[in-house]
Amino acid sequence: MKAILNDKAKAMLSGVKAFLIRCGIPDMFMCRFVGMYFLISSIVLQMQRKDGIDALFLWKDFIKAVPVVGSIVWLLFGFLLLTAIYYLVPKKFKIIDQIVLLIGLLFFVISVTWRMQTENYYFALCITLVAIVFMSYLMGKVSHQGLEKIPDKITAIIIAIIAIAVVIYVSVTSILRHRTFSSSCYDFGIFVQMFWSMKTDLTAVTTCERDMFLSHFYVHASFIYYLLVPFYAIFPDENTLLIGQAVLEMGGLIPLYLIAKKHGYKGAIQIAVCMIYIFYAGLVTPNFYDFHENAFLPTLLMWLLYAVDTRKYILFYIMSVLTCIVKEDAPLYVICIGMYFMIEEKGWKRLHGLAVLAISGIYFVLISNWLREYGDGDMMASTRFGNLTIEAGDSFISIIKNVLTNPTYFFSLFIHDTSLLFFLEIMVPVMFLPFMTKKLHRYLLMIPFIIMNLVIGTGYGYAAGVGYQYIYGPSCLIIYLALLNAKDISYEKRNVIIAMASVASLISSLCFISSKMGFVDTYCNRPQYYKNLEVCLDSVPQDGRVIANTWFLPHLADRKEVYIFDRNDFNTNPDIEEFEEAVTGLKDMQRYDFYVLSRGDENTPIAIPYLEEAGYTVYTETEDYIVIYVSPEYKASHAS
Numbered sequence: 032m033k034a035i036l037n038d039k040a041k042a043m044l045s046g047v048k049a050f051l052i053r054c055g056i057p058d059m060f061m062c063r064f065v066g067m068y069f070l071i072s073s074i075v076l077q078m079q080r081k082d083g084i085d086a087l088f089l090w091k092d093f094i095k096a097v098p099v100v101g102s103i104v105w106l107l108f109g110f111l112l113l114t115a116i117y118y119l120v121p122k123k124f125k126i127i128d129q130i131v132l133l134i135g136l137l138f139f140v141i142s143v144t145w146r147m148q149t150e151n152y153y154f155a156l157c158i159t160l161v162a163i164v165f166m167s168y169l170m171g172k173v174s175h176q177g178l179e180k181i182p183d184k185i186t187a188i189i190i191a192i193i194a195i196a197v198v199i200y201v202s203v204t205s206i207l208r209h210r211t212f213s214s215s216c217y218d219f220g221i222f223v224q225m226f227w228s229m230k231t232d233l234t235a236v237t238t239c240e241r242d243m244f245l246s247h248f249y250v251h252a253s254f255i256y257y258l259l260v261p262f263y264a265i266f267p268d269e270n271t272l273l274i275g276q277a278v279l280e281m282g283g284l285i286p287l288y289l290i291a292k293k294h295g296y297k298g299a300i301q302i303a304v305c306m307i308y309i310f311y312a313g314l315v316t317p318n319f320y321d322f323h324e325n326a327f328l329p330t331l332l333m334w335l336l337y338a339v340d341t342r343k344y345i346l347f348y349i350m351s352v353l354t355c356i357v358k359e360d361a362p363l364y365v366i367c368i369g370m371y372f373m374i375e376e377k378g379w380k381r382l383h384g385l386a387v388l389a390i391s392g393i394y395f396v397l398i399s400n401w402l403r404e405y406g407d408g409d410m411m412a413s414t415r416f417g418n419l420t421i422e423a424g425d426s427f428i429s430i431i432k433n434v435l436t437n438p439t440y441f442f443s444l445f446i447h448d449t450s451l452l453f454f455l456e457i458m459v460p461v462m463f464l465p466f467m468t469k470k471l472h473r474y475l476l477m478i479p480f481i482i483m484n485l486v487i488g489t490g491y492g493y494a495a496g497v498g499y500q501y502i503y504g505p506s507c508l509i510i511y512l513a514l515l516n517a518k519d520i521s522y523e524k525r526n527v528i529i530a531m532a533s534v535a536s537l538i539s540s541l542c543f544i545s546s547k548m549g550f551v552d553t554y555c556n557r558p559q560y561y562k563n564l565e566v567c568l569d570s571v572p573q574d575g576r577v578i579a580n581t582w583f584l585p586h587l588a589d590r591k592e593v594y595i596f597d598r599n600d601f602n603t604n605p606d607i608e609e610f611e612e613a614v615t616g617l618k619d620m621q622r623y624d625f626y627v628l629s630r631g632d633e634n635t636p637i638a639i640p641y642l643e644e645a646g647y648t649v650y651t652e653t654e655d656y657i658v659i660y661v662s663p664e665y666k667a668s669h670a671s
Contacts, residue, residue: 055117059128062172063117065165066128067109069135071102073142087147087154129173136165140534144541146548152456155542159459162538163531170527178526181298187288190305194284197309201277201318204547206270207554208319209585210561216584216595219321221247222272223588226263229256238592239584241407242599249406252398253324254356255331269585272322280318282330283507284308286337290511293340294518300526303533304514310533310540313457313506316498319547323500327357332364332507339372344383347372351387355394359402360415360483362395364504367478374472396428418444418490444486450495453488457497457509460536462528464513467520476512480505498543567657571625571650575665579627580635583657587627596626598634617641624665625650628658 055063076086079096086093116127140162144155208214221240225247228236235247235256248254263271284305291304308314314329335350337343351365369388373381419430419441434441446454457480458465465477484505488495496502513532517525554561568586571577576592578600587593598610600618607613614637626642628635635658646663 053118054114055125055128056114059117059172062128062132062169063110063113066132066135067106067113069139070109070131071106073135073138075102076142086143126173126177129169132165132169132172136162136169136534137537140538141541144538145545147542147546152452152539152542155538156455156459159535159538162534163462166531166534167527170523170530175300175523175526178299179297181302183292183297186298186301189302190284190288190309193306194281194309197315198277198281201280201315201544202274204544204550205273205277205319207550208547209269209273210565211550211553212561212564212582212586213550214321214585215581217321217581218323219269219272220581220584220588220593220595222322223269223585224590224593225256226260226272227267227589228591229260230264230267233257233260239588239595242594249402251324252356252359252402255324255327255353258327267589269588273318276322276326277318279326280314280329280503281309283314283333286333287510290333290337290340291514294514296514296529300529303529306533307461307513307529307536308510310536311460311506311510312497312536312539312543313502313509315540316543317500317503319544320499323503324357325500325503328354328361328364328504329507331357332504333511335365335368336507336511339368339375342376342380347383347387351391355391359395359398361504362391362398363482364479364508365391366395367475367508371472371475374475415487415491415494419486441486444489445481446485447489447495449492450485450488453495453497454485456539457484457502457506460532460539461509461513462532462535464516464528464532465509466516468512468516473512473515476508479508564653564657567651567653567659568627571627571659572669575624575661576622577625577627578623579625580629580632582629583627594623596628596632596634596638601634601637611637617645620645620647620662621664624662626660628660630656630658 051057075097079086079093082096084093084096113127113131117125120127140158143158147154209219214220216239221237224237224239225235228234236244237247238244240247240250247256259272259275262275287308288301288305291301296304317323317325331350331354334346335354338346338350351369354365355362366388369384369391372384373388376384416430419433421429421433468474483501484494487501493499494501517529520528565586568583571587573590575590577587577590578594578596579587581595581597584593584595601614602616602618603610603613604615605613617638620642626638626647628638639658639660642660647660648663648666650659650661652658
């Protein structure tokens with residue numbers, strides 16, 4: 032009898048064990064539970080956020096407001112539902128738990144980083160660490176071969192949808208940033224006027240950049256701008272530049288997709304590779320700092336790297352030349368890529384790398400000397416490379432000599448207290464893959480990042496900021512280097528690292544760009560107000576010589592003469608320290624037909640008495656923001 036009972040108990044336990052195994056327990060228990068936990072947590076977070084309770088800054092109120100019992104009930108219900116689904120579906124479809132964990136994890140990281148009250152990268156870094164741990168766990172629960180079975184067409188469609196969505200988001204938010212008067216003369220007004228000039232007579236002349244008639248090409252040798260002129264001629268509007276910048280930045284995704292495909296990245300892993308690029312903070316974030324020529328670099332450099340990777344030599348030469356004319360320092364990218372190619376290639380084909388190296392090097396020397404002699408090269412060199420020059424006006428040759436003579440000092444500039452966080456912002460989204468190689472020549476691709484960002488950034492803070500244009504180019508080389516090094520890692524480890532990097536890139540990007548939705552809120556709350564401001568500024572005649580507040584200037588820059596109004600436009604007594612008391616008048620008033628002033632500018636109430644004393648009268652104004660004065664001469668000449 033006892034033996035019979037033991038046999039029944041064993042049979043019952045065996046049945047229970049078989050039932051649990053068919054339900055995915057214990058194998059899928061953690062995956063299922065964590066996935067549902069992240070989903071429920073994200074939903075609760077969104078509900079509380081709607082009520083104005085922030086989980087980070089009002090954490091005590093958040094905890095008190097969380098429906099604990101209800102959350103537990105929903106968690107158990109979701110767990111049981113997933114268990115039933117797993118039990119019922121055929122074996123080849125038993126991936127519901129992995130899908131829920133992926134969705135839950137992504138929903139959670141998006142929820143917690145979307146529109147944080149502060150762009151706190153340390154918080155984003157903490158979320159990244161949590162996310163990559165669970166992403167690593169998830170990758171251990173899926174078939175890596177199965178991940179690659181997604182058809183190429185589906186993969187391309189998914190990538191295209193994500194990329195287009197990001198381009199639309201960047202375009203809309205940056206346009207509304209401009210429409211809410213958050214763009215200034217530097218660096219948007221100067222380019223609006225430059226493109227108006229290029230559309231008119233192809234001269235690229237501005238007046239607001241250096242307070243005189245001067246071609247922008249005497250400041251920066253950015254002849255690449257001519258490629259954008261036809262589009263601006265068709266759509267002559269400031270928004271064309273902002274949309275164009277977003278498209279150019281994302282344009283590098285196409286060659287990256289082809290490079291990834293060539294190196295064997297397929298299906299979901301190829302999507303993850305492209306997500307690293309799409310959401311990489313060093314590429315998407317600079318779009319919100321007005322407009323710059325560096326935005327051409329992602330498209331040009333990625334095609335250049337594709338040409339190197341596939342040995343397409345004609346494309347190699349074309350993209351090298353186009354990259355060189357982006358800016359006077361852009362040849363550095365080509366020089367580094369040329370040196371890398373010479374070592375990577377074998378036989379006589381190395382001569383292609385040598386030829387490109389020679390062409391870009393010669394152009395770099397010639398254009399630098401030309402800018403120093405005829406343009407603004409001395410000022411730009413002293414501003415950017417001041418921490419590597421001994422005497423003011425030292426040439427780039429002198430800078431190279433200084434670096435080679437004292438490498439100790441040069442190396443000390445790599446990581447500084449001002450650039451350490453920036454270094455993490457750039458390297459964490461690629462999981463430090465650029466350093467995971469024994470092939471020393473690959474580090475040649477890191478030189479632009481080291482020089483243009485880390486070294487220059489110690490003395491010129493903008494260069495070591497993820498939100499500025501100086502990181503566009505180095506980001507492309509860093510991503511390409513990450514892909515090369517990942518290929519050398521074992522198959523499954525490579526896939527895990529790529530998956531983690533894609534999530535890390537998403538989190539860092541959301542940390543920086545989701546707050547830009549504030550421009551949408553600002554504009555949508557008062558659309559007619561901002562339209563009225565535009566109408567007020569548009570009323571200034573096209574032939575008028577205008578001096579304007581820096582925030583108004585981009586809206587007035589489509590004209591021959593426009594100048595920035597600041598404290599340099601006042602005559603002052605040098606013996607008096609207090610500026611307001613030191614002012615004795617306005618400089619060169621006869622130079623301007625219209626003064627476009629902001630009531631919020633502290634200089635406006637100082638300037639108005641001098642304007643009225645000189646006979647200037649109010650041309651038009653808005654009640655709380657803009658006041659425009661017209662000169663008596665212009666008013667008299669246009670009285671009829």
